[in-house]
Amino acid sequence: MKQALILLCYLCLAAPVAAQFNLADRVYAFATHPELRGAQVGIDVRDVRTGDRVAAFQPYTALIPASTLKLITTAAAYDVLGADHVFTTDLVISGEIDNGTLRGNVYIIGGGDPTLGSPYMKGVPRTDAVLERWAEALARAGVRRIEGRVVGDGSYYGTNGVAAEWPWSDLGNYYGAGAYGLNLNENSYKLDLLQRKVVGTRPVVQGTRPRVPGLTITSELTSGPKGSGDQAYIYAAPFGREAIVRGSIPIGSKRFTIRGSVPDPALFAADALTERLAQRGITTSLPPETHRTVGGGRFLDTKLLDRYTSPPLTEIIDRTNLRSLNLYAEALLREVGKARGVATDDLSGTETIINWLQTLGLSTAGMQVMDGSGLATRNFFSPALMTSFLRTQASNERWRQSIPVAGRTGSMRNFLQKRTAAGRLAAKSGSLNAVNCYAGYATGPDGRELAFAIMVNNHVMESRRLRNLMLELMDDICGEALP
Structure with missing residues (x-):
């Protein structure tokens, strides 16, 4: 009887450790996936309360965060400006x-x-x-x-409504709209195109909704195969009067609409x-x-x-993170700068964000931030910096409501709906060309709250496939994966 009790106590004590090693194995398996050979992968999973590292893979590697940067920008805005701030x-x-x-x-x-x-x-x-x-x-x-x-x-x-490091291919599209003192209609317009029925022919530009004064649009579009989707990009500069549309839209016989940024x-x-x-x-x-x-x-x-x-501000932050709006994040960055007394000509700078992180006691060594939204391709910091930041904000319940919840809200609404992570995982996504990231909070299988960051750069894997693998890993963080 005594031996049985000793064995039972041993199993109870060993269970949490086994779960940790199990997650660590899964993190390693993800990071060393054959299709990610040559890519840069950084992962960090930490206990929010204690700071203990539950699992990790190259957690101190500086990587491009994409839109997960919005978590930092919005938290800074919430703290500096206050929940009731209005424009x-x-x-x-x-x-x-x-x-x-x-x-x-x-x-x-x-x-x-x-x-x-x-x-x-x-x-x-x-x-x-x-x-x-x-x-x-x-x-x-x-x-x-x-x-x-x-x-x-x-x-x-x-x-200076856009960051100098934003790609030329983004500036003319709605997600590359700059943030200015006067914004209207989210600084975007709809560009209506008339599809053609033959692959290789040029779609017709019908016009914009609403009208954009002085803007001349030249089409270099072609018609792609049926089902090829929206592969059209608008090339235009801030305050410019000319835009060129390149790429393709699928063949058909209807109006096809894309969205551009008002210059x-x-x-x-x-x-x-x-x-x-x-x-x-x-x-x-x-x-x-x-x-x-x-x-x-x-x-x-x-x-x-x-x-x-x-x-x-709380409602603006909700939309910024739930829908990942670059315009809103850039406006918040500039408003934080205003509140800190930054000169108008320097409001696109990010020193206020770096300084704010330092006031939280975080080391920003090796960190570079070039905008507030994550669209810049020269932003970089480590997964460990992100999890450290998330730990400082764990008690900020109102801000945390802005983070999409798996199977429930925002960009995570349709993911992991019937999995362990549903309702237990809050994650902000980020994606650029060859960049996919997630960061947020999860409730582990033992009930502990965990902060996590998963960052993959320079990969050649099909983005949807990589996203699904990342979703599986986040489900694993919340507990045993379902068969």
Whole structure:
């Protein structure tokens, strides 16, 4: 009987250790997968409470994090700006109103709000509603004619809306939209293309929705095989007037739509309001302009007609992480810089993020961050840095709600729905060309909370296959994999 009790105690004590070694074996098997030969792989899994390393593979290797960087940017914003922080956008006029004629300009003064007129964020008035709100404000003020123009003032963040390290192939597409002082419609437009029925023929460019002033689009597209999907890319520069569409879309007989980035959001907003005013019979004598060409309204003797306020920061952070929006992350990076007193011309820099991490007691040696969203290809830090960061934020429950939950929310909603990880794993994904990453929190098989980072760079594996292998590994972190 005594020997049986000793054996039972030994098994109980050995069980957690065996589980750790089991996970370590699975981490090693993933990292040394034959199809990842030549790739750079870094993995770290740590106990949130104690900091003990549960499993790892090259945890101190500096790797490109892609969009997992948004976890750091949003946590910094939450801490520095506060949960209730909001962005404002003002509509003001200069000059006097004389018998229905405004002898002056109308200014849309942006305050960095990335959600203004968002076509996707719940609870936010769409672009048409925002334009109508402004037009109505002018009408209430008695304006029936404008001897002047509408000016879009995006000077709040300066002109450096994109990171210098963003790839040329990204800048013209919606996910490469820059963050400026005045943003509208998530700084994106839809480009409608008419499919052709023969492979190799050129699809027809039908136009943009909404209209983008001054933008000329040249098509070098071809028609790909049926089922080949969206392989089209828009090449354009910030503040540029020309865009070239390259790649392919599948053959067919319908309208095929892709999304591009608005090159000059302040001009886009000014033009849209000018058009809306004309529809209401309120004419302007001069064409729309921006602060870059005629100066801003911020320091003029102006009268406020309307102030629009964004949703609170918590909701913006939710959308940033749940939907992985680069524009929102870049706006948050710049707003954190504003709050820290960074000069307007330097707001695209990331020193504030690095400094913030250091205030948490984290070592940033060997870390390089070039943007807030993770789109830059020269961001790099180690999985160990990510898990150390995640441990510092473990008690930040409101921020953690923004991280997609397996089988439940955001980009993880459709993954691991009937697996051990469902509801027990919160993970932010990140992907670039030859880069796939995940980072977040998991509840282990023994109930411990774990922080993890899985980073794979320079791989040639098909991305969907690699993603599935990573999902299996994350399921393993939560417990025994199902057969």
